Every structure is written in C-alpha cells, then in structure tokens.
Amino acid sequence: MTARAGHAPASRSAALERLMPGYPAPRHWRRVPVTGQHYLDLGSGQPVLFLHGNPSWSYVWRKLLHRLSPHARCLAPDLPGFGLSRHLRPADGVPDPYEAQLEGLDILHRHLVRDVGLPERGWTFVLHDWGGPLGAAWALRHPGVVARLVVCNTVAFPFPDGFRLPFYLRWIRDHRPVAGLVHLTNAFARTALRAGVHHPLPSAERRAHLRPCARRAERRAITDAVRAIPRGPADPVWRLLEPPGAGAGLSALPMLVGWGMRDPVFTPVLLEEWTRRFPRAAVHRFPDAGHFVMEDAAAGLGDRIRDFLQGAS
Known part of the structure; x- marks a missing residue:
C-alpha cells in the first residue's frame, strides 16, 4: 500500500474508506522527503503531535483526529517500520533502535518546522504505549519545544514496584523461538486488538488496523518492539529519560492523563506512579476503556484534550 500527498480520485477515496473506515482522506496524507515517513496533517492552529505505540499506527488516532482537528493542527506520524511508513528490513539494522526512533522524530520535527512552516516551539505531545518513552525522551532532549x-x-519511567509484565509479553521478549512464532502468525497484533479494547471493534476496523502488517516482511518492527521491552531499571531505554541538563524535566509541563482502567498490561499500578510523580497532572479515568483508550473512550477523551488545549483542564 502506498500513500501520496494530494487529492485522490473519488473512486480511490471510496475504496480507501472501505479498506480503512474512518481514516482521514488522502488529502491529509504526507511524506517526509528524507525518510519517506508517513504522517497525517489535519486542521489548523497550535501543533499537536500524536505518537502511537506497538502494534498500532496512525489509524488508532482517527477518532481523536476528527474530533480535535477543528481546534488544533493535528499531526499523526507512523513511526518508522509501522503503518504506512517505510518498513524496516534486516539490512536497515541499527545498533540502538531507540536512538533510531528518536532520530526519526528529529527529522520529522525539522521537516515540519523548516518545510511546512510550523512553529518550532509550543507543541503538545499526545503519547500512548511506546510513544510514551519515545516522546518523553525527545521532549527532554529538546527543552522548550x-x-x-x-x-x-x-x-515514561522505570516500572514501579508492584508492576509485573504479563507472562505472554515476557515470553515473546525473552525467548527467540516464541518471538519467531509470534512474528510468523502475527499473533501479537491480532491479540492486542481484541484484548486491548473493552468494546469490541467492528471487523472492518480490526482488518484496517492489521492491514499494514499483513505480510511477514512488514511486521518486523512489531516483534522487535516487544523484544525491546525493558527488563529492569538499568535498561538503556530508561536512561533516555535522564539526559544531561534536563532540569525539572517533564514535571515542569502541564499534563493531562487519560487512562483506560481495563488495560490488561498498563494496569492501575502504572497510573498510580504517574500521579505520584506528577501530582499536578489532571487525571481522568475511563472505567469502561481498555489499553486503546482512544478507541473505547474517543468522545470523552477528545473533549478532555480539547479543554486541556484551551487551558481548561
């Protein structure tokens, strides 16, 4: 599947709507020239960057993008290797996958500022799953943006006492044969789309979520991201969140926490750690939402984010 900026014939738009129901039209699709990274660009006003996790892509934000684009400039990239961005091949191997993703964010931000004309500072980051440590680390490296x-x-911190990663994620992370089987069958993505929501997704939307990773060669980033889950407080991923000169860091930023309370992985133990570390954050719990809170509680979460952007958290 390819994506190009600009308008598409009505027949192509209709076909895409059948393939990816609810996804913004191709006139909102963009590519970063240097890397080919795909992103969505909707609305006008202050820039809001939506960073997805694993095994998702920008499709997961579609409901929030439609609700928030009348109020802000909404930008939703597919991280390198995910969604409609160029898929990673073994030859693309880099010594540090975290640094590779952070470099991708560097290039995306430079493109949006220099080529598109967005402001260098004053951004809002909306973070989910793997987008959390990546977005937080990038923000700490670029204070003021x-x-x-x-x-x-x-x-965006080492796992606290009392939290334990579910056994199936530990199996994939720690046992290469298990990871190989999951990669072969796409089991992680398929399971996540069912277990990660409280209200089951329509079959057409599940298929749309899975479409970019339908072939084995296109799901390497998904398996690698599970394999990269930190094992302990000394893991390199957590050190990204302690850059030199970070100062007050994230605690200096206004923060809204929107949490799906039925998440089987990111349990309330992690929410309690957010509230302990950031006592000034505005916290909204969604009791009937799972890991993909933007799927289960799009209306409520969208309204909270809108009010937060307008200064009424």
Whole structure:
C-alpha cells in the first residue's frame, strides 16, 4: 500500500474508506522527503503531535483526529517500520533502535518546522504505549519545544514496584523461538486488538488496523518492539529519560492523563506512579476503556484534550 500527498480520485477515496473506515482522506496524507515517513496533517492552529505505540499506527488516532482537528493542527506520524511508513528490513539494522526512533522524530520535527512552516516551539505531545518513552525522551532532549503533554496508557519511567509484565509479553521478549512464532502468525497484533479494547471493534476496523502488517516482511518492527521491552531499571531505554541538563524535566509541563482502567498490561499500578510523580497532572479515568483508550473512550477523551488545549483542564 502506498500513500501520496494530494487529492485522490473519488473512486480511490471510496475504496480507501472501505479498506480503512474512518481514516482521514488522502488529502491529509504526507511524506517526509528524507525518510519517506508517513504522517497525517489535519486542521489548523497550535501543533499537536500524536505518537502511537506497538502494534498500532496512525489509524488508532482517527477518532481523536476528527474530533480535535477543528481546534488544533493535528499531526499523526507512523513511526518508522509501522503503518504506512517505510518498513524496516534486516539490512536497515541499527545498533540502538531507540536512538533510531528518536532520530526519526528529529527529522520529522525539522521537516515540519523548516518545510511546512510550523512553529518550532509550543507543541503538545499526545503519547500512548511506546510513544510514551519515545516522546518523553525527545521532549527532554529538546527543552522548550514541547509545551504540554497528554498521557494515555503508557510509561515514561522505570516500572514501579508492584508492576509485573504479563507472562505472554515476557515470553515473546525473552525467548527467540516464541518471538519467531509470534512474528510468523502475527499473533501479537491480532491479540492486542481484541484484548486491548473493552468494546469490541467492528471487523472492518480490526482488518484496517492489521492491514499494514499483513505480510511477514512488514511486521518486523512489531516483534522487535516487544523484544525491546525493558527488563529492569538499568535498561538503556530508561536512561533516555535522564539526559544531561534536563532540569525539572517533564514535571515542569502541564499534563493531562487519560487512562483506560481495563488495560490488561498498563494496569492501575502504572497510573498510580504517574500521579505520584506528577501530582499536578489532571487525571481522568475511563472505567469502561481498555489499553486503546482512544478507541473505547474517543468522545470523552477528545473533549478532555480539547479543554486541556484551551487551558481548561
């Protein structure tokens, strides 16, 4: 599947709507020239960057993008290797996958500022799952660029006491044969789309979520991201969140936490750690939402984010 900026014939738009129901039209699709990274660009006003996790892509934000684009400039990239961005091949191997993703964010931000004309500072980051540590680490490396944070079922600190990663994620992470089988069958993505929501998704939307990773060659980033889940407080991923000169860090930023309370992985133990570390954050719990809180509680979460952007958290 390819994506190009600009308008598409009506027949192509109709076909895409059948393939990816609810996804913004191709006139909102963009590519970063240097890397080919795909992103969505909707609305006008202050820039809001939506960073997805694993095994998702920008499709997961579609409901929030439609609700928030009348109020802000909404930008939703597919992280390299995910969604409609160029898929990673073994030859693309880099010594540090975290640094590779952070470099991708560097290039995306430079493109949006220099080529598209967005402001360098004053950004809002909306973070979910793997987008949490990546977005937080990038914000700490570029103080002053991110003005506020929205946190949705993610982490940006070492796992606290009392939290234990589910056994199936530990199996994939720690046992290469298991990871190989999951990669072969796409089991992780398929299971996540069922277990990660409280209200089951329509079959057409599940298929749309899975479409970019339908072939084995296109799901390497999904398996690698599970394999990269930190094992302990000394893991390199957590050191990204302690850059030299970070100062007050994330605690200096206005923060909204929107949390799906039925998440089987990011349990309330992690939410309690967010509230302990960031006592000034505005916290909204969604009791009937799972890991994909933006799927289960799009209306309520969208309204909270809108009010947060307008200064009424």
